[in-house]
Amino acid sequence: MTGLEHLAVLAAGLGAGVLTSTVGVASLLSFPVLLAVGIPPVVANASNTVGLVPAGLSGSWGYRAELRAHPRIAxxxxxxxxxxxIAGATLLLTLPPGVFESVVPWLILFTCLLVGAQPTISRWLAARRRGPAPxxxxxSPVTTAFSVLTGVYGGYFGAGSGVMMVAVLGLGTDLExxxxxxxxxxxxxxxxxxATVIFLVVADLDWTAxxxxxxxxxxxxxxxxxxGRRLPPTLFRVLIVVAGVTTAVVMLV
Structure with a gap:
């Protein structure tokens, strides 16, 4: 990579870190930059996952007060x-590239629909309950299962996995x-x-990136x-939907 390409990847990391802790579509920014500087897709995907671990660490530290408030669900x-x-990373390394390319954009769009409609859906579910509910x-077991599936997608590719988790937790819990x-x-x-632990052992990585x-x-x-902790709920929901739709459109194009 040239000096300018180094700067581009560094800037992509900074932007992706911000997106990780806000709207959850970090790979939408960082992965295309890695491809643009000439890194092969599978190597770029694995390297992108490893390189964004510090974003998750620093972002989670930044949200430590919120995470301490709900230790069991955390x-x-x-x-x-x-x-x-574990399953997702294994799929990435064993399946032919692009197996899920035709499905993932539609999955993300459906997730965006759920995030946008979550207040209406929650009110409808509450109205159908008999008596006050805690x-x-x-x-719940259903929410847990969908959380596992989100982890599978996160290990396999990850673009939009944060949007999916917002939908899972938004519909499956009553948390702010x-x-x-x-x-x-x-x-x-x-x-x-x-996924990083697996990739360090068996995947080809670009350590400069x-x-x-x-x-x-x-x-x-x-x-x-x-x-992220200062975003008004309505604005946060709008940004999640916009980011998710953008991710899906980019993948479809």
């Missing part, structure tokens, strides 16, 4: 996304969106961290957490 998110990520501050955002960042970290992404993303992740 632990459940870590376990489910970590287990799912607030859901834990993960700032807590959902914190847990989403933790979910991305868990998926990336487990990894170090540049890591340097930028560790700063961006913390900055994004500071921004």
């Amino acid at each position: 632990a459940a998110v870590i376990v489910t996304c970590a287990l799912g990520s 607030e859901r501050h834990g993960m 969106l700032r807590f959902v955002n914190a847990l989403k960042t933790l979910a991305v970290l868990a998926s990336n961290l487990v 990894i170090l540049l992404l890591a340097a930028g993303s560790v700063v961006g992740g913390y900055v994004g957490a500071r921004v």
Whole structure:
């Protein structure tokens, strides 16, 4: 890579770190930059995952107050996304490239629909309940299963996995969106961290790209957490939908 390409990857890491802790579509920015500087797709995908681990670490640290408020569900998110990520990383290394390319954009668009419609859906579900129901501050078996599936996708590719986790937690729990955002960042970290362990052992990696992404993303992740906890719920939901739709359109094109 040339000097300008180094700067481009570093800047991509910074931007991706901010996106990790806010709207959860970091790979939409960083992965295309790695391809643009000449890194092969599978190597770029694995290197991107490894390079964005610091974003998840710094972002989760930035959300530490929110995560401490719900330790049980935070632990459940870590376990489910970590287990799912093992399967996802294995799929990335064993399946032919592009197997899910035709399905993933539509999956992300459907997830965006769920995020946008979540308040209406939640009100409808509440109206169908008989009598007052306790607030859901834990993960039901259904929510747990979808969290595992989100981890699988995060380990396989990851673009839009944060959007998916917002939908899963938004519909499956009654947590405020700032807590959902914190847990989403933790979910991305868990998926990336487990996939990284696998990739370090068996995948081809570009260490120059990894170090540049890591340097930028560790700063961006913390900055994004500071921004994310101050986003009004409606604005946050709009940004999630816009980011998810953009990801899907880019993948379709």
